[in-house]
Amino acid sequence: MRVLVKGAGVAGLTSAFELAARGAAVTVVEARRCLGGNASWMAGGMLAPWCERESAEQPVLDLGRDAADWWDAVLPGHVTRAGTLVVAMPRDAGELDRFASRTSGYGWVDEDEIALLEPDLAGRFRRGLFFPGEAHLDPRRAMAALQEKLAGSGVEFHFGVDAKDMAGFEREIDCTGMAAGDERLRGVRGEMLILHAPDILLSRPVRLLHPRFPLYLAPRANHHFMVGATMVESLSTGPVTVRSMMELLNAAYSVHPAFGEAAIVETGVGIRPAFPDNLPRVERKGRTVAINGLYRHGFLLAPAMAQRAADLVFGSDKPAELADETDCQRRSA
Numbered sequence: 001m002r003v004l005v006k007g008a009g010v011a012g013l014t015s016a017f018e019l020a021a022r023g024a025a026v027t028v029v030e031a032r033r034c035l036g037g038n039a040s041w042m043a044g045g046m047l048a049p050w051c052e053r054e055s056a057e058q059p060v061l062d063l064g065r066d067a068a069d070w071w072d073a074v075l076p077g078h079v080t081r082a083g084t085l086v087v088a089m090p091r092d093a094g095e096l097d098r099f100a101s102r103t104s105g106y107g108w109v110d111e112d113e114i115a116l117l118e119p120d121l122a123g124r125f126r127r128g129l130f131f132p133g134e135a136h137l138d139p140r141r142a143m144a145a146l147q148e149k150l151a152g153s154g155v156e157f158h159f160g161v162d163a164k165d166m167a168g169f170e171r172e173i174d175c176t177g178m179a180a181g182d183e184r185l186r187g188v189r190g191e192m193l194i195l196h197a198p199d200i201l202l203s204r205p206v207r208l209l210h211p212r213f214p215l216y217l218a219p220r221a222n223h224h225f226m227v228g229a230t231m232v233e234s235l236s237t238g239p240v241t242v243r244s245m246m247e248l249l250n251a252a253y254s255v256h257p258a259f260g261e262a263a264i265v266e267t268g269v270g271i272r273p274a275f276p277d278n279l280p281r282v283e284r285k286g287r288t289v290a291i292n293g294l295y296r297h298g299f300l301l302a303p304a305m306a307q308r309a310a311d312l313v314f315g316s317d318k319p320a321e322l323a324d325e326t327d328c329q330r331r332s333a
């Protein structure tokens with residue numbers, strides 16, 4: 001079966017993988033000239049279904065709990081399974097209790113245990129929450145590796161081409177995110193920074209709770225750190241604002257003052273596609289299956305969404321249950 005995948009974000013790449021694995025002849029078309037620059041490129045890469053449950057509905061946990069296994073199986077060596085550490089400044093200590101009351105899969109850690117997990121944070125926080133089952137990856141390295149793997153296994157890529165200009169496919173998977181033109185979608189702007197801090201070593205994402213600006217640091221290779229991310233109801237792709245920059249830098253500095261000496265190597269903005277209930281959808285209309293609304297959870301939920309899309313393409317879904325199959329909220333209610 002010849003299948004066209006529109007969009008080379010995380011939804012498109014994971015779909016291409018699932019379809020090719022089931023024997024489809026897959027072509028991926030991407031409007032940008034190369035991989036990157038989209039929402040997926042700006043992501044933190046946290047595979048954190050238990051932490052995300054703090055603000056997300058149960059389906060995010062249900063659909064995301066196997067994501068690290070999927071990424072690990074597809075891209076061995078890319079997933080770091082070191083959990084997530086959640087901390088708060090003493091004045092915001094109540095935020096930890098609130099976060100704990102809305103989540104599961106954690107243990108409380110005291111100052112000594114925090115120092116054991118992250119020696120560079122010794123003495124900085126009196127208590128925190130540790131989510132041992134969580135993982136993270138570098139989204140850019142993962143996307144590049146996945147594209148290379150797909151290309152190596154015969155998936156065709158066309159960059160700098162609008163999907164409208166492609167024809168002759170039996171099935172199409174629409175993974176164009178905000179560009180899909182779905183009137184139900186809204187954009188949630190996420191601003192992020194990448195810092196280079198040679199004096200700091202963190203082994204896992206560290207979330208700093210705050211009543212208004214909960215932010216996180218996700219470690220990357222060679223003492224680089226992604227600091228993210230704002231949540232602004234806006235479609236603007238304009239540069240990071242001064243207010244957001246101050247909040248992001250404050251968070252980094254609060255986690256460790258040595259971030260004061262870090263170099264800001266990148267600022268970026270991504271628009272998260274979100275449905276009104278902030279849950280993703282896989283929907284079929286005729287020959288097209290659309291994956292969208294990945295919101296804050298693209299890397300976490302794309303594997304499950306891609307598998308479901310492939311089920312629909314190959315007809316292994318049961319038509320009578322299609323509505324339930326495509327509506328995550330109802331399915332897990």
Ligand SMILES: Cc1cc2nc3c(=O)[nH]c(=O)nc-3n(C[C@H](O)[C@H](O)[C@H](O)COP(=O)(O)OP(=O)(O)OC[C@H]3O[C@@H](n4cnc5c(N)ncnc54)[C@H](O)[C@@H]3O)c2cc1C
Nearest residue numbers: 007009011031040044045046163177190270297298299300
């Ligand atoms: C700052 C930030 C941090 C985040 N952190 C995390 C995180 O830690 N963990 C997590 O799981 N998620 C995270 N997310 C969420 C995640 O990034 C998104 O949910 C995900 O990227 C959405 O992926 P997508 O493939 O649907 O869209 P996109 O990545 O936007 O990809 C859509 C692609 O379609 C292409 N396209 C559009 N129109 C056409 C066309 N006509 N023809 C061809 N191609 C087209 C676009 O160019 C684009 O490349 C974060 C998001 C942001 C912004």
